[in-house]
Amino acid sequence: MDEVQELIQEQIVRITEDGLREDEFDRARAQIIASSDMSLQNTGELAQVCALNELYGLGYQYAFTLSDRLDAMQSKDIISAAQSLFDVDKLAVSRIGPEASNDSANEE
Numbered sequence: 001m002d003e004v005q006e007l008i009q010e011q012i013v014r015i016t017e018d019g020l021r022e023d024e025f026d027r028a029r030a031q032i033i034a035s036s037d038m039s040l041q042n043t044g045e046l047a048q049v050c051a052l053n054e055l056y057g058l059g060y061q062y063a064f065t066l067s068d069r070l071d072a073m074q075s076k077d078i079i080s081a082a083q084s085l086f087d088v089d090k091l092a093v094s095r096i097g098p099e100a101s102n103d104s105a106n107e108e
Contacts, residue, residue, distance in 0.1 A: 009088050016082045019075040029070045036066050 020028070039045045040063060050060040 005093060009091070012082075012086045012088050016079065016086055019078040019082070025073075025075075025078065032070065033067050036063070040064075 019025075040049065046063075049063045053062040054060050
């Protein structure tokens with residue numbers, strides 16, 4: 001197992017067992033809220049989000065409650081979500097890299 005894959009697995013285990021550190025969650029929350037607020041400044045984006053939220057049964061105002069919903073989250077919620085999504089025993093690993101050279105073919 002290479003170093004990058006090992007580090008990723010360590011982080012998966014950490015998050016599924018302990019959740020995020022408070023500073024990690026605060027940064028993530030701020031980034032998510034800022035991104036959402038920026039996207040809702042575009043009237044077309046706002047109309048699409050509101051329409052989709054209505055379609056999903058969430059109500060058009062759902063997009064405007066993101067900050068409150070994130071503030072209500074607790075560490076156990078993060079752990080529960082991570083456990084439902086990640087399992088280091090069921091990883092699918094895909095590696096992309098340069099094509100291996102065939103030195104013996106080049107010697108001829």
